[in-house]
Amino acid sequence: METRIDRIKKQLHAASYKLTPQREATVRILLDHEEDHLSAEDVYLLVKDIAPEIGLATVYRTLELLTELKIVDKINFGDGVSRYDLRQEGAAHFHHHLVCLECGAVDEIQEDLLGDVEGVVEKRWNFQIKDHRLTFHGICWRCNDRSSQDPPQ
Amino acid sequence: METRIDRIKKQLHAASYKLTPQREATVRILLDHEEDHLSAEDVYLLVKDIAPEIGLATVYRTLELLTELKIVDKINFGDGVSRYDLRQEGAAHFHHHLVCLECGAVDEIQEDLLGDVEGVVEKRWNFQIKDHRLTFHGICWRCNDRSSQDPPQ
DNA sequence: TCTTACTTTATAATCATTATCAATTGATAA
DNA sequence: TTATCAATTGATAATGATTATAAAGTAAGA
Numbered sequence: 001m002e003t004r005i006d007r008i009k010k011q012l013h014a015a016s017y018k019l020t021p022q023r024e025a026t027v028r029i030l031l032d033h034e035e036d037h038l039s040a041e042d043v044y045l046l047v048k049d050i051a052p053e054i055g056l057a058t059v060y061r062t063l064e065l066l067t068e069l070k071i072v073d074k075i076n077f078g079d080g081v082s083r084y085d086l087r088q089e090g091a092a093h094f095h096h097h098l099v100c101l102e103c104g105a106v107d108e109i110q111e112d113l114l115g116d117v118e119g120v121v122e123k124r125w126n127f128q129i130k131d132h133r134l135t136f137h138g139i140c141w142r143c144n145d146r147s148s149q150d151p152p153q
Numbered sequence: 154m155e156t157r158i159d160r161i162k163k164q165l166h167a168a169s170y171k172l173t174p175q176r177e178a179t180v181r182i183l184l185d186h187e188e189d190h191l192s193a194e195d196v197y198l199l200v201k202d203i204a205p206e207i208g209l210a211t212v213y214r215t216l217e218l219l220t221e222l223k224i225v226d227k228i229n230f231g232d233g234v235s236r237y238d239l240r241q242e243g244a245a246h247f248h249h250h251l252v253c254l255e256c257g258a259v260d261e262i263q264e265d266l267l268g269d270v271e272g273v274v275e276k277r278w279n280f281q282i283k284d285h286r287l288t289f290h291g292i293c294w295r296c297n298d299r300s301s302q303d304p305p306q
Numbered sequence: 307t308c309t310t311a312c313t314t315t316a317t318a319a320t321c322a323t324t325a326t327c328a329a330t331t332g333a334t335a336a
Numbered sequence: 337t338t339a340t341c342a343a344t345t346g347a348t349a350a351t352g353a354t355t356a357t358a359a360a361g362t363a364a365g366a
Contacts, residue, residue, distance in 0.1 A: 314360085
């Protein structure tokens with residue numbers, strides 16, 4: 001069976017890049033933390049556990065490379081840090097995010113909710129859409145539940 | 154007639170802040186460049202023309218303050234800079250953006266296209282939406298027109 | 307083995323933003 | 337007006353993320 005890493009290796013080769021040990025270690029960390037939204041620093045600290053000799057600059061370069069190849073997406077939630085998010089295999093568009101203003105959690109919506117909206121934008125604004133970023137800011141289900149359980153004061 | 158500046162002055166006073174000359178100069182620049190998406194540095198350079206003694210830190214502080222009061226929105230298009238965008242008066246939500254990958258232009262969609270989508274998200278993910286960010290990346294109408302006029306090679 | 311291009315590491319440099327602190331200003335009461 | 341006190345400002349230092357640089361390492365082909 002072909003693993004996810006194998007397929008990423010092929011994508012690199014197709015663009016004439018090698019899957020060096022450092023790059024592989026970085027990709028493994030991303031795969032192991034698919035749910036999270038890691039900053040370059042986060043990735044660096046995690047990669048150091050499995051490849052202690054790696055340098056921070058290499059992590060940055062690798063993440064940049066993976067972004068170029070659309071294997072990961074680089075996002076920015078407004079704190080001063082870029083975060084890196086593995087794209088679903090075969091996904092044409094970037095998934096959406098729910099950022100909780102109370103607890104800071106970031107949840108993902110894999111489903112594409114923008115089909116209709118994109119149709120409108122393409123037609124009405126004569127804009128040829130290549131990708132999108134959609135983030136909702138608000139109160140997540142966890143915090144919602146918690147506050148509805150609170151006794152009224 | 155009450156001007157836009159007057160109303161902003163009231164908003165500041167309501168939160169017990171003053172409209173100092175520096176703040177006023179900064180707001181004027183934002184009003185004069187409503188269509189643009191200025192970085193703090195951009196604003197600083199423009200403000201210096203009408204208030205030469207102003208400091209960069211004051212501009213940052215003012216933009217931060219205006220963001221807190223929801224008079225402007227702070228956005229980030231992925232280059233390393235925050236940009237500041239006047240909110241439409243009375244708008245509950247932030248407007249959408251079209252970023253052209255070819256010429257870099259940033260156009261605005263004032264209309265709220267997310268009504269239905271937000272309904273779905275609130276119900277299905279039990280997420281209480283406070284605000285949103287929606288940006289499309291693609292080719293703008295100007296570049297579309299230009300390339301359709303190009304002779305096929 | 308030799309060559310060449312690619313990659314990495316460590317570190318310095320850059321750039322946006324934030325913190326600090328003394329000086330200034332504005333509003334208010336005496 | 338003057339005294340007072342908190343808010344605000346400007347200059348500058350500090351921070352923190354990211355990028356550039358240069359020397360050394362690595363892999364693959366001739």
